[in-house]
Amino acid sequence: MEIDKNSLVPIYEQVMDYIKKKIEKGEWKKGDKISTEKDLMELFDVSRGTIKKAISLLVEEKVLTQKQGKGTFVIDENISFPLAEGLISFSESMKSQGIDFETELINLEKKKADEKIAEQLKINVGDDYLFIERTRTVHDEVVMFIQNNINIQLAPNIDTADYAHESLFNIVEKYSEHKVAYSETSFAAVPSTKTISELLHIEENSPLLYQEQLVHLEDDSIIELGRVWLKSNKFYVGSILQRL
Template sequence: MMASPIYIQIHNEIKRSIESGKWNVGDRIPSEREMSVTFGVSRMTLRQAIKTLVDEGILERRVGSGTFVSRQKVQEKMSSGVTSFSELMRAQGKEPSSKTISYHIATPSLSEMEKLSLEEKDLVLRMERIRYADKIPICFEIATIPEKLVQSYNKEEVTSSFYHVLEESGHIIGHAQQTVSSMLASEQISEYLGIRRGDAILRLRQTTYLNDGQPFEYVRTQYVGDRFEFYLEK
């Protein structure tokens, strides 16, 4: 079985520690320096593991205070219809495009296994993209898809119009579970999206299902706060 990257292994260990009660909701976890020593890795590797947990809403960073186990947030159920980013942009008269930052087959993290109902032996496609509307960066996205679902598609098909390709292959896209929260842009995200570090970001975490109830996509997206808004319909 393919070995997980070191940062994913650390992600899993921290997640297990939280789930076992070592750190409770609202607790401050040790500093990056302390944890990098504990795990015997560089600060950069440790920071990447923390970032994945922050993106998933498991941890939260507080400027000047450190990193904490996230408090549960009030959730609002959005309309159940599933629309791809490309379809959404075209519906608003804008031309969608994207830039792929990374695209690789990997072993899933514990979070990805849970969200996509996978086993340890399964593999996933994990890709990072910047999404644009009329060439203006709107969001940064990390998407995880079961590898067995994309085996017959090439990279261009997956990165350009995955929902359309799925439907063309006979799959029926069902519903999605979505969670929206706010955060501040990190230095890396600010560079990707052409904003300032600390600017407001809307974070969307979404698990999308086929019509038969099978989860096929787990996405963590960060939207520029003043370039995108969510519309809820009841």
């Protein structure tokens, strides 16, 4: 693209327009790193000050974001988790927002229930349950760590499912032959532990959003205890409440 230096449109605005069009066409997607200031200077044959002004204004408009020592990126919108739109899993919520993500299965094993797990899943101490650990990545950034504790008494052979590619709720409904009905869910702000910090590639004691939920089937039985740790700068929980 050539800059029209005789145009009444300021040069920095022409640079801004170029960047916006690259994003609109999908050439630069959410989370992508854009060209360096030096490359843009050479492309348009303009000063560094002009490029800096264009980028600075696009940062103010929340089109771009700058990461110290890494460069300038197309802003990656926060991921919404709407509470008032029915019971959906995080994967279902992200898919509905058009967000591409990858799931990595870290651990899957049968464990014996201790008193706490037995009480929460309504099973006997010593009964088998399925313990799963996974992470989710968006634009090459790990954004959440998930632990699932599944009552395998209610879903035989559920340990054979593909937890890296299928929605947990779909798996549960398939193997239990019952619909997921409702959950008891709580949220809290917590500091990251050493283990979770390593998985999320953040500093220890960084602020996280923590979700814990008990998932019930249509017959009221408890199928799963889920725990999720989310980067607080990537997620927000929203709800629309009506005044009575």
